[in-house]
Amino acid sequence: xxxxxxxxxxxxxxxxxxxxxxxxxxxxxxxxxxxxxxxxxxxxxxxxxxxxxxxxxxxxxxxxxxxxxxxxxxxxxxxxxxxxxxxxxxxxxxxxxxxxxxxxxxxxxxxxxxxxxxxxxxxxxxxxxxxxxxxxxxxxxxxxxxxxxxxxxxxxxxxxxxxxxxxxxxxxxxxxxxxxxxxxxxxxxxxxxxxxxxxxxxxxxxxxxxxxxxxxxx
Amino acid sequence: xxxxxxxxxxxxxxxxxxxxxxxxxxxxxxxxxxxxxxxxxxxxxxxxxxxxxxxxxxxxxxxxxxxxxxxxxxxxxxxxxxxxxxxxxxxxxxxxxxxxxxxxxxxxxxxxxxxxxxxxxxxxxxxxxxxxxxxxxxxxxxxxxxxxxxxxxxxxxxxxxxxxxxxxxxxxxxxxxxxxxxxxxxxxxxxxxxxxxxxxxxxxxxxxxxxxxxxxxx
Numbered sequence: 001x002x003x004x005x006x007x008x009x010x011x012x013x014x015x016x017x018x019x020x021x022x023x024x025x026x027x028x029x030x031x032x033x034x035x036x037x038x039x040x041x042x043x044x045x046x047x048x049x050x051x052x053x054x055x056x057x058x059x060x061x062x063x064x065x066x067x068x069x070x071x072x073x074x075x076x077x078x079x080x081x082x083x084x085x086x087x088x089x090x091x092x093x094x095x096x097x098x099x100x101x102x103x104x105x106x107x108x109x110x111x112x113x114x115x116x117x118x119x120x121x122x123x124x125x126x127x128x129x130x131x132x133x134x135x136x137x138x139x140x141x142x143x144x145x146x147x148x149x150x151x152x153x154x155x156x157x158x159x160x161x162x163x164x165x166x167x168x169x170x171x172x173x174x175x176x177x178x179x180x181x182x183x184x185x186x187x188x189x190x191x192x193x194x195x196x197x198x199x200x201x202x203x204x205x206x207x208x209x210x211x212x213x214x215x216x217x218x
Numbered sequence: 219x220x221x222x223x224x225x226x227x228x229x230x231x232x233x234x235x236x237x238x239x240x241x242x243x244x245x246x247x248x249x250x251x252x253x254x255x256x257x258x259x260x261x262x263x264x265x266x267x268x269x270x271x272x273x274x275x276x277x278x279x280x281x282x283x284x285x286x287x288x289x290x291x292x293x294x295x296x297x298x299x300x301x302x303x304x305x306x307x308x309x310x311x312x313x314x315x316x317x318x319x320x321x322x323x324x325x326x327x328x329x330x331x332x333x334x335x336x337x338x339x340x341x342x343x344x345x346x347x348x349x350x351x352x353x354x355x356x357x358x359x360x361x362x363x364x365x366x367x368x369x370x371x372x373x374x375x376x377x378x379x380x381x382x383x384x385x386x387x388x389x390x391x392x393x394x395x396x397x398x399x400x401x402x403x404x405x406x407x408x409x410x411x412x413x414x415x416x417x418x419x420x421x422x423x424x425x426x427x428x429x430x431x432x433x434x435x436x
Contacts (some may be wrong), residue, residue, distance in 0.1 A: 067302055087302065091309070163246055172399045181390045183398045187405045209404040 034128030055097035252346030
């Protein structure tokens with residue numbers, strides 16, 4: 001027996017799929033940005049910077065599609081909420097792409113030197129891994145609306161916060177040997193990864209609210 | 219002769235007015251945050267932190283009203299775009315409120331010390347003034363849809379960027395005497411003011427696009 005599906009439902013699903021694709025693009029961008037920074041790879045950093053435009057364009061295209069669906073289908077109640085939420089998730093993802101670009105720009109600014117001194121390679125590597133983990137889960141949450149995973153994502157964000165505090169802790173140890181300029185770079189890098197994870201959490205909270213009608217309280 | 223106005227138009231105007239009110243709340247919050255920081259006023263900083271919740275709630279209320287208008291009135295074309303833009307402006311303003319709160323939190327963290335050493339009082343004062351000027355203009359742009367003023371706002375943002383570079387310039391002078399922790403605070407403060415102004419610019423660009431159908435190119 002074939003299920004009868006509405007055109008509207010198909011359109012909603014197609015928006016979700018596009019958001020999953022956008023999440024994938026952002027994930028690749030941040031992974032490349034981290035790798036470029038850790039390996040002082042200028043070419044890879046330039047690639048991330050150039051590709052951010054594609055992320056912006058793709059988000060823009062999704063936005064226009066969503067507005068067009070609202071105009072044509074005139075959804076109400078939960079369908080309208082789902083579309084408005086999709087608009088917001090698109091903004092979060094676009095901003096995550098910007099933050100990956102910011103990481104790449106620090107790499108470019110310091111090239112051929114490294115922005116990451118040896119005592120922080122491990123922490124930054126772990127922040128990159130946490131970002132990757134969080135983004136993959138974000139894609140799954142958008143695709144499946146899995147509220148369990150949405151809650152897990154908050155815990156991954158705690159890991160990111162812990163790494164961020166660790167980073168600042170190293171910077172303020174007495175006799176930090178790399179000077180102020182390096183500390184400024186690392187302060188900003190820490191902030192970029194932290195904000196990146198915050199946006200992922202914001203997406204997972206939006207999905208949680210959409211599914212349950214409640215705010216995630218942990 | 220009385221003009222006949224639609225219920226829908228009245229609702230749109232009322233949303234605009236609420237966004238102007240929200241801009242006012244945000245403006246007061248950032249002004250207080252700057253003053254609290256420059257005068258090491260813990261009580262005032264606490265006030266900013268407590269009041270951010272009101273900004274969040276007010277934005278939330280505007281959001282719900284907008285979604286309700288879309289559901290009931292089923293607007294298309296430019297009316298729908300205006301409402302979607304209003305949703306986005308609400309998010310920008312809410313974020314500007316968060317950034318004012320972040321400034322206040324640094325004041326609280328360093329109290330009774332000052333986060334701003336004497337050689338940077340002038341720069342931070344100027345950043346606070348630039349933020350105030352930009353926010354007031356943002357309110358006018360939302361209320362009047364004045365595209366000339368929307369363009370001016372971009373120039374005020376250039377002033378903020380210049381001040382931000384000035385701040386970093388002082389931090390990286392040889393023999394910065396206030397240590398790494400202070401440099402971290404000031405790096406973050408600079409970033410908060412810069413992002414605050416970026417969100418104001420983003421609002422003015424949204425209004426410009428709504429009125430002209432074009433992106434502001436300067």
